[in-house]
Amino acid sequence: MLPLSFEFFPPKTDEQRETLHRSVQRLLSHSPDYVSVTFGAGGSTLSYTYSTVAELKTAHGLDVAPHLSCMGGTAAEIRELLQRYVDLGVRRLVALRGDMPSGMATAGEFRYAIDLVRFVRAEFGAHFHIEVACYPECHPQARDAREDLRHFAAKMAAGADGAITQYFFNADAFAQFVREARREGVTAPIVPGIMPISNFSQLKRFSDMCGAEIPRWLERRMQSYGDDSESIAALGADAVAALCRRLIEVGAPGFHFYTLNRAKATQAVIERL
Numbered sequence: 001m002l003p004l005s006f007e008f009f010p011p012k013t014d015e016q017r018e019t020l021h022r023s024v025q026r027l028l029s030h031s032p033d034y035v036s037v038t039f040g041a042g043g044s045t046l047s048y049t050y051s052t053v054a055e056l057k058t059a060h061g062l063d064v065a066p067h068l069s070c071m072g073g074t075a076a077e078i079r080e081l082l083q084r085y086v087d088l089g090v091r092r093l094v095a096l097r098g099d100m101p102s103g104m105a106t107a108g109e110f111r112y113a114i115d116l117v118r119f120v121r122a123e124f125g126a127h128f129h130i131e132v133a134c135y136p137e138c139h140p141q142a143r144d145a146r147e148d149l150r151h152f153a154a155k156m157a158a159g160a161d162g163a164i165t166q167y168f169f170n171a172d173a174f175a176q177f178v179r180e181a182r183r184e185g186v187t188a189p190i191v192p193g194i195m196p197i198s199n200f201s202q203l204k205r206f207s208d209m210c211g212a213e214i215p216r217w218l219e220r221r222m223q224s225y226g227d228d229s230e231s232i233a234a235l236g237a238d239a240v241a242a243l244c245r246r247l248i249e250v251g252a253p254g255f256h257f258y259t260l261n262r263a264k265a266t267q268a269v270i271e272r273l
Helices: 014-030 046-060 075-088 113-124 145-157 171-183 200-210 216-224 229-249 264-272
Strands: 004-008 034-037 064-069 092-096 129-134 162-165 255-258
Touching: 004 014, 014 046, 014 264, 034 046, 034 092, 046 064, 046 075, 064 075, 064 113, 075 113, 092 113, 113 129, 113 145, 129 145, 145 171, 171 229, 200 216, 216 229, 229 264
Parallel strands: 004 034, 004 255, 034 064, 064 092, 092 129, 129 162
Antiparallel strands: none
């Protein structure tokens, strides 16, 4: 089995914390290389992010990679947060541009993830292993695929150690993106982000926002099941496991699972592999 990593989001309620705890306990059996924790800019979930990182690291002994977003944060605030992570023993980061925080009219001091990567390297040298994001099916706000690829290559050259893709369901799109990235001089690992399927209406909503294309055949079959959640989950696990097998064939170096703080759908895929 290839190296695995899992993404979680910071819980805000006792019920969410208990759900996360149960999910982590179940997924630990798959010996992840590390786990990541998403970031809420502008103070919305920042304190939850740090406390979740600390909990996963100290209580579960996990290598944790906090997401770091440049939206809504000043250089001083980001420097302070990074120092707190250094003090906690964190050695990984996922550096992202991020979405505009709710209610904010302007971005933070940094505009793009490349600015954040440069800042982390300038302030903390090689302390952090930095992952960045990439989009095999093109960033939804990019003018075109070539521009998107050039921005990605520049971000890697700025000091990133690896990349995690947005989720997708087309292995050929990933393989083509990697080939083009290599021609642009990117040599670091590009790990596919994998979205297990348990709730298709939720997946459709996410995909419409982030530009991930759901294959027509899969969408139509999912729709045919209506409210039959068990059939949806089984088809989803089969389809995503088939995608992962194809990704292994084209040379994927690992898998990064977007768990949505649930273990069942992710485990169903891993068990099929």
